[in-house]
Amino acid sequence: MAAIxxxxxxxxxxxxxxxxxxxxxxxxMGVSPSTIAEAYDRLAAEGVIRSQRGSGxxxxxxxxxxxxxxxxxxxRDRAVDPFWVSRQSLDADPRITRPGCGWLPADWxxxxxxxxxxxxxxxxxxxxxxxxxxTRGTLALRRLLLAGFAEEGIVCTIDQVLLTTSGTQAxxxxxxxxxxxxxxxxxxxxxxFNFRALLRAHQVTVIGLPYTQTGPDLAAFETALGQHRPxxxxxxxxxxxxxxxxxxxxxxxxxxxxxxxxxxxxxEDDIFxxxxxxxxxxxxxxxxxxRVIRIGSFSKTISASLRCGYIAARRxxxxxxIDLQIATNFSGPSPVVAExxxxxxxxxxxxxxxxxxxxxxxxxxxxxxxxLRALGVEPWAMPRGGFTLWCRLPDGLDSTAVAKAAMAxxxxxxxxxxxxxxxxxxxxxxxxxxxxxxxxxxxxxRRALATAQQKTVQQEHAS
Amino acid sequence: MAAIxxxxxxxxxxxxxxxxxxxxxxxxMGVSPSTIAEAYDRLAAEGVIRSQRGSGxxxxxxxxxxxxxxxxxxxRDRAVDPFWVSRQSLDADPRITRPGCGWLPADWxxxxxxxxxxxxxxxxxxxxxxxxxxTRGTLALRRLLLAGFAEEGIVCTIDQVLLTTSGTQAxxxxxxxxxxxxxxxxxxxxxxFNFRALLRAHQVTVIGLPYTQTGPDLAAFETALGQHRPxxxxxxxxxxxxxxxxxxxxxxxxxxxxxxxxxxxxxEDDIFxxxxxxxxxxxxxxxxxxRVIRIGSFSKTISASLRCGYIAARRxxxxxxIDLQIATNFSGPSPVVAExxxxxxxxxxxxxxxxxxxxxxxxxxxxxxxxLRALGVEPWAMPRGGFTLWCRLPDGLDSTAVAKAAMAxxxxxxxxxxxxxxxxxxxxxxxxxxxxxxxxxxxxxRRALATAQQKTVQQEHAS
Numbered sequence: 001m002a003a004i005x006x007x008x009x010x011x012x013x014x015x016x017x018x019x020x021x022x023x024x025x026x027x028x029m030g031v032s033p034s035t036i037a038e039a040y041d042r043l044a045a046e047g048v049i050r051s052q053r054g055s056g057x058x059x060x061x062x063x064x065x066x067x068x069x070x071x072x073x074x075x076r077d078r079a080v081d082p083f084w085v086s087r088q089s090l091d092a093d094p095r096i097t098r099p100g101c102g103w104l105p106a107d108w109x110x111x112x113x114x115x116x117x118x119x120x121x122x123x124x125x126x127x128x129x130x131x132x133x134x135t136r137g138t139l140a141l142r143r144l145l146l147a148g149f150a151e152e153g154i155v156c157t158i159d160q161v162l163l164t165t166s167g168t169q170a171x172x173x174x175x176x177x178x179x180x181x182x183x184x185x186x187x188x189x190x191x192x193f194n195f196r197a198l199l200r201a202h203q204v205t206v207i208g209l210p211y212t213q214t215g216p217d218l219a220a221f222e223t224a225l226g227q228h229r230p231x232x233x234x235x236x237x238x239x240x241x242x243x244x245x246x247x248x249x250x251x252x253x254x255x256x257x258x259x260x261x262x263x264x265x266x267x268e269d270d271i272f273x274x275x276x277x278x279x280x281x282x283x284x285x286x287x288x289x290x291r292v293i294r295i296g297s298f299s300k301t302i303s304a305s306l307r308c309g310y311i312a313a314r315r316x317x318x319x320x321x322i323d324l325q326i327a328t329n330f331s332g333p334s335p336v337v338a339e340x341x342x343x344x345x346x347x348x349x350x351x352x353x354x355x356x357x358x359x360x361x362x363x364x365x366x367x368x369x370x371x372l373r374a375l376g377v378e379p380w381a382m383p384r385g386g387f388t389l390w391c392r393l394p395d396g397l398d399s400t401a402v403a404k405a406a407m408a409x410x411x412x413x414x415x416x417x418x419x420x421x422x423x424x425x426x427x428x429x430x431x432x433x434x435x436x437x438x439x440x441x442x443x444x445x446r447r448a449l450a451t452a453q454q455k456t457v458q459q460e461h462a463s
Numbered sequence: 464m465a466a467i468x469x470x471x472x473x474x475x476x477x478x479x480x481x482x483x484x485x486x487x488x489x490x491x492m493g494v495s496p497s498t499i500a501e502a503y504d505r506l507a508a509e510g511v512i513r514s515q516r517g518s519g520x521x522x523x524x525x526x527x528x529x530x531x532x533x534x535x536x537x538x539r540d541r542a543v544d545p546f547w548v549s550r551q552s553l554d555a556d557p558r559i560t561r562p563g564c565g566w567l568p569a570d571w572x573x574x575x576x577x578x579x580x581x582x583x584x585x586x587x588x589x590x591x592x593x594x595x596x597x598t599r600g601t602l603a604l605r606r607l608l609l610a611g612f613a614e615e616g617i618v619c620t621i622d623q624v625l626l627t628t629s630g631t632q633a634x635x636x637x638x639x640x641x642x643x644x645x646x647x648x649x650x651x652x653x654x655x656f657n658f659r660a661l662l663r664a665h666q667v668t669v670i671g672l673p674y675t676q677t678g679p680d681l682a683a684f685e686t687a688l689g690q691h692r693p694x695x696x697x698x699x700x701x702x703x704x705x706x707x708x709x710x711x712x713x714x715x716x717x718x719x720x721x722x723x724x725x726x727x728x729x730x731e732d733d734i735f736x737x738x739x740x741x742x743x744x745x746x747x748x749x750x751x752x753x754r755v756i757r758i759g760s761f762s763k764t765i766s767a768s769l770r771c772g773y774i775a776a777r778r779x780x781x782x783x784x785i786d787l788q789i790a791t792n793f794s795g796p797s798p799v800v801a802e803x804x805x806x807x808x809x810x811x812x813x814x815x816x817x818x819x820x821x822x823x824x825x826x827x828x829x830x831x832x833x834x835l836r837a838l839g840v841e842p843w844a845m846p847r848g849g850f851t852l853w854c855r856l857p858d859g860l861d862s863t864a865v866a867k868a869a870m871a872x873x874x875x876x877x878x879x880x881x882x883x884x885x886x887x888x889x890x891x892x893x894x895x896x897x898x899x900x901x902x903x904x905x906x907x908x909r910r911a912l913a914t915a916q917q918k919t920v921q922q923e924h925a926s
Contacts, residue, residue, distance in 0.1 A: 001614060002610070002611070005613050005614050008610065030815075071597065071599060071621060071622065083786050083789060086789050086793070087598060087785075087786075087789070090595055090596070090794065091599075094590075106588075106589035106593045106594060107589060109589070109592075109593035111589050111592055111593065114592045115585045115586075115592070118582075118584055118585035118592075119582065119585045121581055122578045122581035122582045123578075125569075126570060126574050127557075127569040128768065129569075129574055129577050129578070129581075129768055130569045130574060130577070130766045130768055131767055132767040133553070134534065134554045135549070135553045136534060136554075139534060147468045148465070150468055151464065151468055159535065165628045165770065165792060166793055166794070167793070168791065168792050169628075169791065169792045169793075172790075172792065176664070194789065197790040198791060201791060303593045303799075304594055304595040304794075305592055305593055305594055305596065305798040306797055307628065307792075307797040307800075308797075322550075323550075326549050326660065327631075327657065327660040327661045327663070327664045328631065328661060328664060329628060329629050329770075330549070330629055330630075330632075330657060331553060331770070333770065333797075334768055334769055334770040334771075334796075334797055334800050335768040336766075336768045336769055336800065336803075337800060352493070
């Protein structure tokens, strides 16, 4: 009975199909024909299949219905909150274009190296394929991370690195360890929208620091430290999300000096590191892992289908984080996944892939910026690397209205205020230059801008 | 420079080794010899390598030291708390035997089907290998779960199932949604030790219900409902951990009736389902997903190296859980991993593997029970399936003392009180019958029992 139900569920048997013969199925499953006959009889009694005299059993018309349900598309009437972009981007039908999403198209990823790694893994040791692995995560991958830190001049040891199931889970674990409801946390304004969603789940008070072309506004940072005694500051290193800006060495140094004076811990999200053509100054590069905690993942440049992140931090915090990860996830990322990531990182092809990716992205940034400017959409900064362009819409148009109009035509955009704690980024929008190749994007964007423009004019006339 | 540091980190270059020639490395990396020469000069300036006139470059003695650090073994002096068994079992040197751990040896797992699935995946579509996937998790795997629920007679739809990164994370997400600090939660006494660790992280009050051969003590359940107004009850279906007992149909029915009267939600952890020779009555089988939430994973019978769990629950709860999973992990399990699990589940070899596994475990249960009885260690019940034997030690010996003595001889045991909220299981111990083949286990257990016995006698003489 289960075997037939599985076939109905995975659509290998559809409504009206003839079922395998009793003798044939009995032979292939290694059971007696009477067992199959009884199962068919019971399924027929349930109305899942029907018997046709002299001809065999057939799938009943209504049988397949409750099981083969496909996912509904995401609700489009949902409020445009920090979850809006995530859920629209992740769950949209594959034919929907997503210039608002935060990842590269599949054909920009190192698929050849991924396939090599998977084939290698299929020949791997039994225990690698079946065991939980150790509590800190696959040693080979932690060693590679350590080598990267050494390259930055950071002195640390292997027991300061913990693998996690994602960059987001890395941040979540640290927040669970260090935050209590009601604590004050600083973020950039704008910042990655999911920082806001995550911090809301932790019931903390979030304060945004205006983000400038050289990093967070230092005067605002100093004021916030004095006034609010925040427990944490969470920011991006290398390339800021959504602006693509890079903090300068002076900003990094002054942030750390102020953090020390006020005994503040800083979480540096290094997720975009591999998009940098040349490494930029980083908080941990100056501080080590003293008051800086670094988190990151491999989703952006290797694969988002391999969920794996990491935390590098003080040894005593890592010990506590291991217990917390056991309690809440039993172990870390899939050892199979961490092994594939390690294999791709040491695959000769990956370095070349990365170099080609930098060039391809630089080209896409230039081209997208030009096309946006032609529509009156102005990049706030030209990033050194990565896929984001943070842009101001013409004449202060409301980007949420533009995003809603585009969504009605199957294009997911990322309106500015999902990134903003102060809700002051309504005139901004984040574009993913790697997801803008489809001409449909530009036709829809042009129309959506015009629609929003019209509404603004109507409102002005009305007032 | 990075390339050499990576080789030092992953031990492909060790202290004293000769580095590749400048020309050779330049050719293989596709850069000019002068680039390599400059990198070598800088590494030499840092003291990582040294140049030997006329002979090339060599790894300096001290260079490799900070990078090639291996993990330290877990601390053995750690308190025997709910984390003790997890960390000793997961992090122990591979040569250490683990009759206390909660998983099967690698050669008991369906490795042939796993290898087939990985090879198939290496030929999969680009987006499967690189994308986040949708927020509910791989459709193919959810459909298989749904087919299994249908087999139990549970009517539900695909939007009532959410994939998670593990069974533990499934439980954690549900607790984050439904619990607030200070809430009361019922568990079995004894219960899976990590339930206790997880609930501690949620800062709730945990009340244990004595577990009987037919399921939780119903009188204690009714009293607890009346006195404490608990928010949740968390239990195992099919095969209880650690006792291996199965709740009867009467118990399941009465639990649900009482739960309804007191508006209690029950989480049913179905992780051991595939170990059952015949399916037993389950809470969701009677209730559907009304007040029962089912969680589970594939770690025990498919692979623990493929981190993937699930939640089946009310539709509105699943919607909230999706947001919570995005906020705290961005997406669910690796799509690559969920795909491998789905392929193994539909692999013809898996069904046969499962049947053979049931026989092998039945044999191991019998044999282990006999050997334990010969040492005066008495199984509390003979489970219908699975790998656990919950046993009473002779003459009320303290199982923590026995576990510590065994640990000193490199054998990880699972003492009863790590499973017990009331700390009344000191005379019990959980044995994993699949991990008891090594004769060393039996020699050490015999000595550890004798050591604990001696201590008890000495204490009696002293008092």
